[in-house]
Amino acid sequence: MKSKLIIILSSCFIAFMAILTIYYVLKGDSSRWQVASGGILISALPLLLLLPKIKNLFPTLLIIGYFIFIFCTVFLGSIANFYINVKWWDTSLHFYKGMLVGLAAISLYGLLVPESAKSRISKWFIFLFVLSLSVLSSVIWEIYEFIGDHTYTHTMQRGGNTDTMTDLTAGFIGALFAAVYSITLNKK
Incomplete structure:
Protein backbone atom coordinates (compact mmCIF):
# COMPACT_ATOMS: atom_id res chain seq x y z
CA MET A 1 0.00 0.00 0.00
CA LYS A 2 2.71 2.49 1.01
CA SER A 3 4.79 1.65 -2.07
CA LYS A 4 1.82 2.26 -4.38
CA LEU A 5 1.07 5.56 -2.65
CA ILE A 6 4.67 6.73 -3.06
CA ILE A 7 4.67 5.74 -6.75
CA ILE A 8 1.31 7.44 -7.40
CA LEU A 9 2.14 10.66 -5.53
CA SER A 10 5.65 10.92 -6.97
CA SER A 11 4.41 10.22 -10.50
CA CYS A 12 1.61 12.79 -10.24
CA PHE A 13 3.92 15.46 -8.82
CA ILE A 14 6.65 14.71 -11.38
CA ALA A 15 4.13 14.94 -14.23
CA PHE A 16 2.63 18.15 -12.82
CA MET A 17 6.04 19.78 -12.42
CA ALA A 18 7.16 18.57 -15.88
CA ILE A 19 4.05 20.15 -17.46
CA LEU A 20 4.74 23.39 -15.58
CA THR A 21 8.40 23.30 -16.66
CA ILE A 22 7.42 22.95 -20.32
CA TYR A 23 4.72 25.61 -20.01
CA TYR A 24 7.07 28.16 -18.44
CA VAL A 25 9.93 27.36 -20.84
CA LEU A 26 7.57 28.03 -23.76
CA LYS A 27 6.34 31.18 -22.05
CA GLY A 28 9.93 32.37 -21.49
CA ASP A 29 9.57 32.60 -17.69
CA SER A 30 13.04 31.49 -16.60
CA SER A 31 12.40 31.83 -12.89
CA ARG A 32 9.31 29.62 -12.83
CA TRP A 33 10.57 26.90 -15.17
CA GLN A 34 13.67 26.52 -13.02
CA VAL A 35 11.55 26.21 -9.87
CA ALA A 36 9.28 23.67 -11.59
CA SER A 37 12.24 21.63 -12.83
CA GLY A 38 13.60 21.57 -9.28
CA GLY A 39 10.14 20.39 -8.25
CA ILE A 40 10.62 17.35 -10.51
CA LEU A 41 13.72 16.37 -8.56
CA ILE A 42 12.24 16.79 -5.09
CA SER A 43 9.07 15.00 -6.19
CA ALA A 44 11.21 12.01 -7.18
CA LEU A 45 13.09 11.82 -3.86
CA PRO A 46 10.43 9.70 -2.10
CA LEU A 47 10.99 7.01 -4.75
CA LEU A 48 14.24 6.29 -2.89
CA LEU A 49 12.06 5.01 -0.04
CA LEU A 50 11.20 2.06 -2.28
CA LEU A 51 14.75 0.74 -2.04
CA PRO A 52 14.82 -2.46 0.06
CA LYS A 53 17.14 -1.17 2.81
CA ILE A 54 15.01 1.90 3.56
CA LYS A 55 11.57 0.70 2.52
CA ASN A 56 9.80 1.29 5.85
CA LEU A 57 11.77 4.30 6.99
CA PHE A 58 8.88 6.75 7.37
CA PRO A 59 5.18 6.31 8.12
CA THR A 60 2.63 6.96 5.39
CA LEU A 61 1.31 10.15 6.99
CA LEU A 62 4.81 11.64 7.05
CA ILE A 63 5.24 10.86 3.35
CA ILE A 64 1.90 12.53 2.59
CA GLY A 65 3.04 15.48 4.72
CA TYR A 66 6.16 15.74 2.56
CA PHE A 67 4.08 15.99 -0.61
CA ILE A 68 1.84 18.61 0.98
CA PHE A 69 5.00 20.56 1.81
CA ILE A 70 6.28 20.28 -1.78
CA PHE A 71 2.97 21.48 -3.17
CA CYS A 72 2.81 24.38 -0.73
CA THR A 73 6.39 25.52 -1.26
CA VAL A 74 7.15 24.84 -4.90
CA PHE A 75 3.79 25.38 -6.55
CA LEU A 76 1.79 27.66 -4.27
CA GLY A 77 4.75 29.47 -2.72
CA SER A 78 7.12 30.02 -5.64
CA ILE A 79 5.11 29.48 -8.82
CA ALA A 80 1.73 30.88 -7.71
CA ASN A 81 3.52 33.69 -5.81
CA PHE A 82 2.05 32.99 -2.37
CA TYR A 83 5.43 33.94 -0.88
CA ILE A 84 4.90 37.44 -2.27
CA ASN A 85 1.11 37.79 -2.09
CA VAL A 86 0.29 36.00 1.19
Missing part, protein backbone atom coordinates in the same frame (compact mmCIF):
# COMPACT_ATOMS: atom_id res chain seq x y z
CA LYS A 87 2.21 37.67 4.00
CA TRP A 88 2.11 34.75 6.46
CA TRP A 89 2.84 31.98 3.90
CA ASP A 90 6.62 31.77 4.33
CA THR A 91 6.51 31.77 8.13
CA SER A 92 3.76 29.13 8.21
CA LEU A 93 5.76 26.81 5.97
CA HIS A 94 8.85 27.20 8.12
CA PHE A 95 6.74 26.22 11.13
CA TYR A 96 5.30 23.24 9.22
CA LYS A 97 8.77 22.18 8.06
CA GLY A 98 10.02 22.33 11.64
CA MET A 99 7.30 19.91 12.71
CA LEU A 100 7.70 17.70 9.65
CA VAL A 101 11.45 17.28 10.11
CA GLY A 102 10.91 16.73 13.85
CA LEU A 103 8.47 13.92 13.09
CA ALA A 104 10.99 12.49 10.60
CA ALA A 105 13.58 12.60 13.41
CA ILE A 106 11.24 10.58 15.63
CA SER A 107 10.93 8.01 12.84
CA LEU A 108 14.71 7.90 12.41
CA TYR A 109 15.13 7.37 16.14
CA GLY A 110 12.64 4.50 16.03
CA LEU A 111 14.44 2.91 13.09
CA LEU A 112 18.07 3.45 14.07
CA VAL A 113 18.04 2.77 17.81
CA PRO A 114 17.85 -0.93 18.71
CA GLU A 115 14.80 -1.93 20.79
CA SER A 116 17.09 -3.21 23.55
CA ALA A 117 18.62 0.26 23.95
CA LYS A 118 15.41 2.29 23.82
CA SER A 119 14.42 1.57 27.40
CA ARG A 120 17.73 3.04 28.61
CA ILE A 121 17.53 6.28 26.64
CA SER A 122 16.19 9.31 28.45
CA LYS A 123 13.16 11.07 26.99
CA TRP A 124 15.16 14.29 27.27
CA PHE A 125 17.85 12.88 25.00
CA ILE A 126 15.18 12.06 22.43
CA PHE A 127 13.72 15.55 22.92
CA LEU A 128 17.14 17.11 22.20
CA PHE A 129 17.73 14.83 19.20
CA VAL A 130 14.39 15.72 17.61
CA LEU A 131 14.76 19.42 18.37
CA SER A 132 18.38 19.58 17.17
CA LEU A 133 17.82 17.74 13.90
CA SER A 134 14.81 19.88 13.07
CA VAL A 135 16.49 23.18 13.97
CA LEU A 136 19.55 22.11 11.96
CA SER A 137 17.30 21.67 8.93
CA SER A 138 16.07 25.25 9.41
CA VAL A 139 19.63 26.56 9.60
CA ILE A 140 20.66 24.63 6.49
CA TRP A 141 17.61 25.99 4.64
CA GLU A 142 18.52 29.58 5.57
CA ILE A 143 22.10 28.99 4.38
CA TYR A 144 20.64 27.72 1.10
CA GLU A 145 18.53 30.89 0.81
CA PHE A 146 21.56 33.06 1.59
CA ILE A 147 23.74 31.34 -1.02
CA GLY A 148 20.90 31.43 -3.55
CA ASP A 149 20.44 35.16 -3.03
CA HIS A 150 24.13 35.87 -3.40
CA THR A 151 24.65 33.73 -6.48
CA TYR A 152 21.40 33.73 -8.40
CA THR A 153 17.95 34.95 -7.36
CA HIS A 154 18.20 37.87 -4.92
CA THR A 155 14.60 37.15 -3.91
CA MET A 156 14.73 34.43 -1.25
CA GLN A 157 15.49 36.64 1.73
CA ARG A 158 13.70 39.81 0.78
CA GLY A 159 13.34 40.79 4.40
CA GLY A 160 17.04 40.34 5.13
CA ASN A 161 17.91 39.56 8.74
CA THR A 162 14.30 39.93 9.88
CA ASP A 163 13.18 37.30 7.34
CA THR A 164 15.95 34.94 8.39
CA MET A 165 15.27 35.29 12.11
CA THR A 166 11.49 34.97 11.63
CA ASP A 167 12.01 31.81 9.55
CA LEU A 168 14.40 30.33 12.10
CA THR A 169 12.04 31.16 14.97
CA ALA A 170 9.06 29.59 13.17
CA GLY A 171 11.13 26.49 12.37
CA PHE A 172 12.24 26.30 16.01
CA ILE A 173 8.66 26.51 17.28
CA GLY A 174 7.57 23.76 14.88
CA ALA A 175 10.55 21.68 16.02
CA LEU A 176 9.61 22.32 19.63
CA PHE A 177 6.10 20.93 19.02
CA ALA A 178 7.58 17.75 17.53
CA ALA A 179 10.14 17.47 20.35
CA VAL A 180 7.44 17.81 23.01
CA TYR A 181 5.43 15.16 21.16
CA SER A 182 8.49 12.87 21.28
CA ILE A 183 8.43 13.04 25.08
CA THR A 184 4.90 11.64 25.12
CA LEU A 185 6.10 8.66 23.10
CA ASN A 186 8.83 7.74 25.57
CA LYS A 187 7.61 7.77 29.17
CA LYS A 188 11.08 7.24 30.69
Whole structure:
Protein backbone atom coordinates (compact mmCIF):
# COMPACT_ATOMS: atom_id res chain seq x y z
CA MET A 1 0.00 0.00 0.00
CA LYS A 2 2.71 2.49 1.01
CA SER A 3 4.79 1.65 -2.07
CA LYS A 4 1.82 2.26 -4.38
CA LEU A 5 1.07 5.56 -2.65
CA ILE A 6 4.67 6.73 -3.06
CA ILE A 7 4.67 5.74 -6.75
CA ILE A 8 1.31 7.44 -7.40
CA LEU A 9 2.14 10.66 -5.53
CA SER A 10 5.65 10.92 -6.97
CA SER A 11 4.41 10.22 -10.50
CA CYS A 12 1.61 12.79 -10.24
CA PHE A 13 3.92 15.46 -8.82
CA ILE A 14 6.65 14.71 -11.38
CA ALA A 15 4.13 14.94 -14.23
CA PHE A 16 2.63 18.15 -12.82
CA MET A 17 6.04 19.78 -12.42
CA ALA A 18 7.16 18.57 -15.88
CA ILE A 19 4.05 20.15 -17.46
CA LEU A 20 4.74 23.39 -15.58
CA THR A 21 8.40 23.30 -16.66
CA ILE A 22 7.42 22.95 -20.32
CA TYR A 23 4.72 25.61 -20.01
CA TYR A 24 7.07 28.16 -18.44
CA VAL A 25 9.93 27.36 -20.84
CA LEU A 26 7.57 28.03 -23.76
CA LYS A 27 6.34 31.18 -22.05
CA GLY A 28 9.93 32.37 -21.49
CA ASP A 29 9.57 32.60 -17.69
CA SER A 30 13.04 31.49 -16.60
CA SER A 31 12.40 31.83 -12.89
CA ARG A 32 9.31 29.62 -12.83
CA TRP A 33 10.57 26.90 -15.17
CA GLN A 34 13.67 26.52 -13.02
CA VAL A 35 11.55 26.21 -9.87
CA ALA A 36 9.28 23.67 -11.59
CA SER A 37 12.24 21.63 -12.83
CA GLY A 38 13.60 21.57 -9.28
CA GLY A 39 10.14 20.39 -8.25
CA ILE A 40 10.62 17.35 -10.51
CA LEU A 41 13.72 16.37 -8.56
CA ILE A 42 12.24 16.79 -5.09
CA SER A 43 9.07 15.00 -6.19
CA ALA A 44 11.21 12.01 -7.18
CA LEU A 45 13.09 11.82 -3.86
CA PRO A 46 10.43 9.70 -2.10
CA LEU A 47 10.99 7.01 -4.75
CA LEU A 48 14.24 6.29 -2.89
CA LEU A 49 12.06 5.01 -0.04
CA LEU A 50 11.20 2.06 -2.28
CA LEU A 51 14.75 0.74 -2.04
CA PRO A 52 14.82 -2.46 0.06
CA LYS A 53 17.14 -1.17 2.81
CA ILE A 54 15.01 1.90 3.56
CA LYS A 55 11.57 0.70 2.52
CA ASN A 56 9.80 1.29 5.85
CA LEU A 57 11.77 4.30 6.99
CA PHE A 58 8.88 6.75 7.37
CA PRO A 59 5.18 6.31 8.12
CA THR A 60 2.63 6.96 5.39
CA LEU A 61 1.31 10.15 6.99
CA LEU A 62 4.81 11.64 7.05
CA ILE A 63 5.24 10.86 3.35
CA ILE A 64 1.90 12.53 2.59
CA GLY A 65 3.04 15.48 4.72
CA TYR A 66 6.16 15.74 2.56
CA PHE A 67 4.08 15.99 -0.61
CA ILE A 68 1.84 18.61 0.98
CA PHE A 69 5.00 20.56 1.81
CA ILE A 70 6.28 20.28 -1.78
CA PHE A 71 2.97 21.48 -3.17
CA CYS A 72 2.81 24.38 -0.73
CA THR A 73 6.39 25.52 -1.26
CA VAL A 74 7.15 24.84 -4.90
CA PHE A 75 3.79 25.38 -6.55
CA LEU A 76 1.79 27.66 -4.27
CA GLY A 77 4.75 29.47 -2.72
CA SER A 78 7.12 30.02 -5.64
CA ILE A 79 5.11 29.48 -8.82
CA ALA A 80 1.73 30.88 -7.71
CA ASN A 81 3.52 33.69 -5.81
CA PHE A 82 2.05 32.99 -2.37
CA TYR A 83 5.43 33.94 -0.88
CA ILE A 84 4.90 37.44 -2.27
CA ASN A 85 1.11 37.79 -2.09
CA VAL A 86 0.29 36.00 1.19
CA LYS A 87 2.21 37.67 4.00
CA TRP A 88 2.11 34.75 6.46
CA TRP A 89 2.84 31.98 3.90
CA ASP A 90 6.62 31.77 4.33
CA THR A 91 6.51 31.77 8.13
CA SER A 92 3.76 29.13 8.21
CA LEU A 93 5.76 26.81 5.97
CA HIS A 94 8.85 27.20 8.12
CA PHE A 95 6.74 26.22 11.13
CA TYR A 96 5.30 23.24 9.22
CA LYS A 97 8.77 22.18 8.06
CA GLY A 98 10.02 22.33 11.64
CA MET A 99 7.30 19.91 12.71
CA LEU A 100 7.70 17.70 9.65
CA VAL A 101 11.45 17.28 10.11
CA GLY A 102 10.91 16.73 13.85
CA LEU A 103 8.47 13.92 13.09
CA ALA A 104 10.99 12.49 10.60
CA ALA A 105 13.58 12.60 13.41
CA ILE A 106 11.24 10.58 15.63
CA SER A 107 10.93 8.01 12.84
CA LEU A 108 14.71 7.90 12.41
CA TYR A 109 15.13 7.37 16.14
CA GLY A 110 12.64 4.50 16.03
CA LEU A 111 14.44 2.91 13.09
CA LEU A 112 18.07 3.45 14.07
CA VAL A 113 18.04 2.77 17.81
CA PRO A 114 17.85 -0.93 18.71
CA GLU A 115 14.80 -1.93 20.79
CA SER A 116 17.09 -3.21 23.55
CA ALA A 117 18.62 0.26 23.95
CA LYS A 118 15.41 2.29 23.82
CA SER A 119 14.42 1.57 27.40
CA ARG A 120 17.73 3.04 28.61
CA ILE A 121 17.53 6.28 26.64
CA SER A 122 16.19 9.31 28.45
CA LYS A 123 13.16 11.07 26.99
CA TRP A 124 15.16 14.29 27.27
CA PHE A 125 17.85 12.88 25.00
CA ILE A 126 15.18 12.06 22.43
CA PHE A 127 13.72 15.55 22.92
CA LEU A 128 17.14 17.11 22.20
CA PHE A 129 17.73 14.83 19.20
CA VAL A 130 14.39 15.72 17.61
CA LEU A 131 14.76 19.42 18.37
CA SER A 132 18.38 19.58 17.17
CA LEU A 133 17.82 17.74 13.90
CA SER A 134 14.81 19.88 13.07
CA VAL A 135 16.49 23.18 13.97
CA LEU A 136 19.55 22.11 11.96
CA SER A 137 17.30 21.67 8.93
CA SER A 138 16.07 25.25 9.41
CA VAL A 139 19.63 26.56 9.60
CA ILE A 140 20.66 24.63 6.49
CA TRP A 141 17.61 25.99 4.64
CA GLU A 142 18.52 29.58 5.57
CA ILE A 143 22.10 28.99 4.38
CA TYR A 144 20.64 27.72 1.10
CA GLU A 145 18.53 30.89 0.81
CA PHE A 146 21.56 33.06 1.59
CA ILE A 147 23.74 31.34 -1.02
CA GLY A 148 20.90 31.43 -3.55
CA ASP A 149 20.44 35.16 -3.03
CA HIS A 150 24.13 35.87 -3.40
CA THR A 151 24.65 33.73 -6.48
CA TYR A 152 21.40 33.73 -8.40
CA THR A 153 17.95 34.95 -7.36
CA HIS A 154 18.20 37.87 -4.92
CA THR A 155 14.60 37.15 -3.91
CA MET A 156 14.73 34.43 -1.25
CA GLN A 157 15.49 36.64 1.73
CA ARG A 158 13.70 39.81 0.78
CA GLY A 159 13.34 40.79 4.40
CA GLY A 160 17.04 40.34 5.13
CA ASN A 161 17.91 39.56 8.74
CA THR A 162 14.30 39.93 9.88
CA ASP A 163 13.18 37.30 7.34
CA THR A 164 15.95 34.94 8.39
CA MET A 165 15.27 35.29 12.11
CA THR A 166 11.49 34.97 11.63
CA ASP A 167 12.01 31.81 9.55
CA LEU A 168 14.40 30.33 12.10
CA THR A 169 12.04 31.16 14.97
CA ALA A 170 9.06 29.59 13.17
CA GLY A 171 11.13 26.49 12.37
CA PHE A 172 12.24 26.30 16.01
CA ILE A 173 8.66 26.51 17.28
CA GLY A 174 7.57 23.76 14.88
CA ALA A 175 10.55 21.68 16.02
CA LEU A 176 9.61 22.32 19.63
CA PHE A 177 6.10 20.93 19.02
CA ALA A 178 7.58 17.75 17.53
CA ALA A 179 10.14 17.47 20.35
CA VAL A 180 7.44 17.81 23.01
CA TYR A 181 5.43 15.16 21.16
CA SER A 182 8.49 12.87 21.28
CA ILE A 183 8.43 13.04 25.08
CA THR A 184 4.90 11.64 25.12
CA LEU A 185 6.10 8.66 23.10
CA ASN A 186 8.83 7.74 25.57
CA LYS A 187 7.61 7.77 29.17
CA LYS A 188 11.08 7.24 30.69
